[in-house]
Amino acid sequence: MLDALGDPTRRVILETLRTGGPCSVGGLAERVPVSRPAISQHLKVLGAVGLVQHESRGTRNIYRVHQAGLGELRSWLDQFWGDALQAYADHVQRTEEGK
Amino acid sequence: MLDALGDPTRRVILETLRTGGPCSVGGLAERVPVSRPAISQHLKVLGAVGLVQHESRGTRNIYRVHQAGLGELRSWLDQFWGDALQAYADHVQRTEEGK
DNA sequence: TGCTTCGGTTAGTGGCAACTTACCGTTCGT
DNA sequence: ACGAACGGTAAGTTGCCACTAACCGAAGCA
Structure with a gap:
């Protein structure tokens, strides 16, 4: 998932x-x-990784962005985000106690 | 940003x-x-890229996760998410019209 | 003031992955 | 049925990046 987004060319394609x-x-x-x-x-x-989806139309394959892969990334990010905030809060807590 | 998250070892470190x-x-x-x-x-x-922050304590540097970089990723994802939904809606619209 | 610990930096190497060239199957048009 | 367009796959090369070994500076401890 993040490996797929790690390549600049792939991001250009997605964009x-x-x-x-x-x-x-x-x-x-x-x-x-x-x-x-x-x-x-x-x-x-x-x-x-579910970031794009394709549909055969004649000899050509039409590709479009797909949300499937984005959901996984979103949940990962949400969890990470929450933990980061929690960690920051804990840090502030300890800093305040120690002053 | 996504380049930084593209490496498995870096993700292990973050985790x-x-x-x-x-x-x-x-x-x-x-x-x-x-x-x-x-x-x-x-x-x-x-x-x-603002994903970690460090604080010198004696000879050792203490690293912690930081939200700065996550914000950028979140906004990027939100925009992408919205566009993906929009694209899907358009697709459904055209499909329905063409049936 | 040595000695140690901790950590950032440099130089060098190896492996992986992104890219191109060439090839082949499939589908549409005539 | 033949040729052309489109796209996926294989083989091979190259460039980049993750990693280690070695070196160096900075901060604690005797």
């Missing part, structure tokens, strides 16, 4: 799909400065 | 700090199966 809407593989290859096979491989990774 | 609370560099090196310099380098990266 392209997000702002430009659903797009074919060839279409993405025109907008993103890498070869078509590279796009294909990245889409495979993004699809494996 | 260790999150669940185990603030810790020194040497302490992290004992819990995470990499050398101390590696820990140091990862902490530098994590600190640069």
Whole structure:
């Protein structure tokens, strides 16, 4: 999941799909400065973690962003966020006690 | 930001700090199966994007998770989340029209 | 003031992953 | 049925980054 988002090119692909809407593989290859096979491989990774979804229309595959993977990231972030706040509160607590 | 979270070892370090609370560099090196310099380098990266914060106490540096970096990630995710839902709604709309 | 502990930095290496080139199957058009 | 367009896959190369070993400075303790 976060591994998939770790690559800059994959983020560009996601951003392209997000702002430009659903797009074919060839279409993405025109907008993103890498070869078509590279796009294909990245889409495979993004699809494996549920960040994109594809739909066959004729010979072309239309890819779009998908929320499935985002949910996992969101819950992870929410938990992390809560714990970070808690940790900060504890830290302030101890600091206040020790002054 | 997402580059920092892209590395598994860095996520282990973050997870260790999150669940185990603030810790020194040497302490992290004992819990995470990499050398101390590696820990140091990862902490530098994590600190640069505001995911951890350190506090010098004597000769040792105590690291803790920090919310600064999480905020950026959260806003990015929220925006992405909204757009994904919107894109899905549009897709359903077109699908319904075309049936 | 040595001696030790702790930690950041540098130099160098190894492994992985992102990329391209080439190939092949599939589907549409004529 | 033939050719073209589209896209997934395989093989091979390259560049980057995570890691270790070695060195150095800073702060506590006798």
